[in-house]
Amino acid sequence: MTRLLIVDDQVLIRAGIAALAAAAPGFEVAGQAATGEEAVELAASLRPDLILMDIRMPGMSGITALEYILDRASEPKPKIVILTVFDLDEYVYAALRAGASGFLLKDTPPERLLAALALIAEGEMLFAPTVTRRLVENFAPHPDSGSGGRPDCLSELTDRETEVLRLVGQGLANDQIAKRLSVTIATVKTHFNRVMAKLSLQSRAQAVVVAYESGLVFPGGPGAQPPRTGA
Structure with missing residues (x-):
């Protein structure tokens, strides 16, 4: 069972993903967070296997929260998937550079989102289709x-x-x-x-x-x- 922490400042997005995950086999919603600060606290107390995190939030950003979580977590560290609106984005690149396991677009269809989370939970790599090389080549020195x-x-x-x-x-x-x-x-x-x-x-x-x-x-x-x- 993959324990999932959902982090997004929009309650409808959190609730929608939580409902999808709760109804899907192999997932358990460990918790929800509305801010990066809350995500850091819940990641430490709940020790989820997988975190789906909005990249841009008021206050602490998803990237900063990601860095705090991975730096402080004991092994095995949670896998973190960034949720974003724009795929070709320097923020997405920064998240991958900081250790995110992949990223998904917010308009990803529900069935693909669940399949992607299951793939990453198994330790495999995932990126939104077609954009990986453009992303790295645009933003990597x-x-x-x-x-x-x-x-x-x-x-x-x-x-x-x-x-x-x-x-x-x-x-x-x-x-x-x-x-x-x-x-x-x-x-x-x-x-x-x-x-x-x-x-x-x-x-x-x-x-x-x-x-x-x-x-x-x-x-x-x-x-x-x-x-x-x-x-």
Whole structure:
């Protein structure tokens, strides 16, 4: 059972999502919050598995609340999905950079919203369709790189871990990476988990951002494609 915390300053949106989740198998609504401050308090006391959070709220923003929650939470940390009106938005990019597991548009149909939350609860990556690459390429700083080397900020990674991060940044799922490197999916997951631990990353989405910001992946580079869901 996935325990869900819903955070939005609009009561109708909170109530609507809560009703959907309560009626869906596999979900339990742990709580609702109307502000970022309240979200931080409830995340600490309720310890939800998944948080669906509005990105823009009066007072503490969804991004600031996200940072507080992930910084203070014990393992396993909750997965946080940002709810937004605009997909190609610097605020969405900032949320992914801070560790959000993905984002959904507020006009997402109910059945797709539930399916997306279930996917992220299972540890997979999700973005609103078609916008991921445009989002990262529009807002990520791009150092001069792309030469195939390892940026200094990734010096702790082994060669194979660096290659796995590069392929994750290019949008490949674990099964695609396994085929590309002629290894098992379990081996890919092991390498990627080590990448996450060494770089103190909270989500696969954050790893994509790091791959671009470090220059390991660059716009229009070889194999660049939007990340897809799936293991």
